[in-house]
Amino acid sequence: MILDDMKYIAKDLASVPLELADRFARVPGIRAMVRHERCNGCTACVRKGFCRFGAIEMNDKKANVDVERCRGCGRCTHLCKRDAFTLEVRPPRVVTDTLRRIDDRITGLMK
Ligand code: SF4
């Protein structure tokens, strides 16, 4: 049964235009950031293309991640010899908004 579902999903995914898949494929709520105290400015991440989405750039001799481009794939975290990249987990906005609404509701009920 699960295998049938997987086949069905895989078939649908194959019909998603590549441009659309590329635009929206990201790990929700996860993005990379640079621990600047570890980054020595060697520029290897940019020169060697650690990021396949062009999200890493150098500013003031330190690497930085463009959060709009970062897909949260984690590739950069394995490649920097200084272990400067780390992944930051942030719940997607829809989750934080829902939690806030629930909290407001409970607070209202307790008054
Ligand atoms: S993040 Fe790593 S690879 Fe990139 S410049 Fe800094 S030390 Fe070099």
Ligand code: SF4
């Ligand atoms: S986590 Fe992936 S998408 Fe984000 S900067 Fe690193 S390599 Fe690029």
